[in-house]
Amino acid sequence: MNGQEPNANPAARLNGLTKRFPGFQLGPIDLVLEPGTVLALVGPNGAGKTTTLNCIAGLTLPDAGGCEVFGVEVHPARPKYRLDVGYVGEENGFFQGWSAARNLEFVGSLMPGWSSDRARRLAERFALPMDKPVKALSRGNRTKLALVAALGHGPRLLLLDEPTSGLDPIVRAEVLDVLWEITEDGEHAVLYSTHVLSDINRLADELAFLRDGHVVLRTGRDELSESWRRISFRLQDDECDLEGVVEHRRVRAEHQVITRDASVTERQLAELGAEAVEVSRMSVDEIAVQILKEGHDVERTAS
Amino acid sequence: MWNALRAELLYFRPWMLGGLGIATGVAALLVGLTWFENGAERIPTFLSGMFPAIAGMVVSFIALGMRSEERRARLLLAAPLTPRQLAGVMVLLPICLVTAGYLAGVLLLGLTALVKGEIDLRELPILARITGQFFIYALMAPLVQEAVAARRQGRGRAAFAGWASLVVALPTLTSFYWLDGPMMNAGAHLLVGTIMMVSILMLYQGRTDFTR
Numbered sequence: 001m002n003g004q005e006p007n008a009n010p011a012a013r014l015n016g017l018t019k020r021f022p023g024f025q026l027g028p029i030d031l032v033l034e035p036g037t038v039l040a041l042v043g044p045n046g047a048g049k050t051t052t053l054n055c056i057a058g059l060t061l062p063d064a065g066g067c068e069v070f071g072v073e074v075h076p077a078r079p080k081y082r083l084d085v086g087y088v089g090e091e092n093g094f095f096q097g098w099s100a101a102r103n104l105e106f107v108g109s110l111m112p113g114w115s116s117d118r119a120r121r122l123a124e125r126f127a128l129p130m131d132k133p134v135k136a137l138s139r140g141n142r143t144k145l146a147l148v149a150a151l152g153h154g155p156r157l158l159l160l161d162e163p164t165s166g167l168d169p170i171v172r173a174e175v176l177d178v179l180w181e182i183t184e185d186g187e188h189a190v191l192y193s194t195h196v197l198s199d200i201n202r203l204a205d206e207l208a209f210l211r212d213g214h215v216v217l218r219t220g221r222d223e224l225s226e227s228w229r230r231i232s233f234r235l236q237d238d239e240c241d242l243e244g245v246v247e248h249r250r251v252r253a254e255h256q257v258i259t260r261d262a263s264v265t266e267r268q269l270a271e272l273g274a275e276a277v278e279v280s281r282m283s284v285d286e287i288a289v290q291i292l293k294e295g296h297d298v299e300r301t302a303s
Numbered sequence: 304m305w306n307a308l309r310a311e312l313l314y315f316r317p318w319m320l321g322g323l324g325i326a327t328g329v330a331a332l333l334v335g336l337t338w339f340e341n342g343a344e345r346i347p348t349f350l351s352g353m354f355p356a357i358a359g360m361v362v363s364f365i366a367l368g369m370r371s372e373e374r375r376a377r378l379l380l381a382a383p384l385t386p387r388q389l390a391g392v393m394v395l396l397p398i399c400l401v402t403a404g405y406l407a408g409v410l411l412l413g414l415t416a417l418v419k420g421e422i423d424l425r426e427l428p429i430l431a432r433i434t435g436q437f438f439i440y441a442l443m444a445p446l447v448q449e450a451v452a453a454r455r456q457g458r459g460r461a462a463f464a465g466w467a468s469l470v471v472a473l474p475t476l477t478s479f480y481w482l483d484g485p486m487m488n489a490g491a492h493l494l495v496g497t498i499m500m501v502s503i504l505m506l507y508q509g510r511t512d513f514t515r
Contacts, residue, residue: 054512054514057380058380058513059377059380059512059513059514060511060512060513060514061510061511061512076380076385076386076513077385077386077387077508078385079382079383079384079385080383082380082381082382082383083383086381087381089377091374091377092374092377092378092381093373093374093375093376093377093378093379093380093381094373094378095310095314095373095375095378096373097314098314106306106310107378107381107382109306109310110306110307110379110381110382110383110384111381111382111383112383149381150381
């Protein structure tokens with residue numbers, strides 16, 4: 001969605017969202033998620049990913065600021081916004097002694113707009129064992145059940161908290177395929193938290209990096225891949241101050257830097273007369289690790 | 304809300320039936336042994352009615368514990384239900400289970416009276432009084448849960464109000480033993496029960512976090 005006109009009613013809008021806990025504060029976060037976008041919330045444990053998702057889902061009330069879903073204010077006492085939201089968290093509250101089918105039937109009885117056909121198709125697609133009690137399902141199958149339950153009423157915003165955590169590669173690929181298909185029509189939006197960085201390449205259009213409760217960077221995945229580089233070079237001077245560099249190592253005469261603005265750094269190196277300059281691309285995983293490392297001066301962006 | 308309550312009652316129906324089955328078995332054993340040892344006139348009619356009422360209370364504790372462990376609120380919060388409706392399910396579930404126990408108790412009390420060949424109607428209000436106490440015990444669990452949640456969420460005044468209504472309920476319950484007349488007693492139980500239910504509803508609605 002980068003470069004497009006901002007939507008009057010985005011899928012989700014966070015306005016100065018703030019939540020305080022003893023020893024930790026989330027936000028203030030300002031974030032807009034347009035329909036058709038898959039935004040990954042990336043951050044280490046305790047960065048505030050789950051709290052952010054819980055606030056958008058209306059499970060946690062913020063201390064300041066607020067959220068909107070498709071222009072409707074998120075508040076537990078006015079829960080109509082939930083018709084547009086599907087949420088998959090670590091705990092989904094299913095009746096453990098009931099089968100997957102019976103749980104889905106119950107969820108359907110509570111949700112206006114529920115389509116048994118849609119739920120059945122998804123369950124078949126996931127090869128979900130419908131007759132087994134939930135307590136006997138594997139972790140992967142529970143996640144699949146949670147996804148079917150979250151998608152059965154056709155929500156336009158899907159909130160996923162670590163959806164692929166603990167899943168084997170085959171199930172993970174299936175889940176990611178379904179999520180990718182959902183957003184294909186450009187009307188649905190997905191906001192998911194992850195620390196499985198390999199998922200990012202597969203699904204996310206945009207990334208928001210959370211560190212210590214703050215969004216330290218919001219950017220498109222492709223922009224990120226284009227701007228970050230690992231550069232090695234030789235320079236006569238021992239000391240050099242390069243713009244955009246977030247990590248600088250020296251191995252004998254060779255300098256090795258990681259830059260978040262390759263074009264600027266390369267131009268500066270050319271001006272300084274650097275020799276044996278070698279530029280290599282970085283994977284999104286590597287870049288994410290750099291961004292989330294403590295102490296790196298990464299631009300804090302409000303989106 | 305009613306769909307959610309109905310589902311919870313269906314989910315815990317095997318527990319309730321099991322509890323009532325055990326209560327009936329114990330009552331039958333007691334009646335049989337007493338009859339065999341001391342004759343029909345010594346059969347303790349009232350006790351046989353009390354076992355199912357106790358079963359109702361025990362199952363309500365089990366139900367609240369299991370709901371909490373299975374994080375049911377997370378499932379219900381996916382639907383467009385308000386906190387008041389969620390709290391309604393939390394309060395009505397134990398009330399329904401204790402009522403089921405009471406009704407089964409009345410039935411068993413009647414059957415035992417038939418076996419004994421002597422009906423003593425004075426036992427019914429005594430069973431109702433004890434069931435009234437069970438109602439209040441059953442409501443204590445969600446009240447404590449909400450008072451703890453309020454404290455954890457930094458809602459000090461709400462937590463204080465929750466604990467205060469619990470502290471007031473206990474001595475009030477004890478004082479009921481000295482209240483004469485079944486209507487007076489039932490009214491007093493209803494009053495304390497209502498105060499506790501309203502406290503639970505208000506505490507739940509005031510939550511700032513519904514994840515735990």
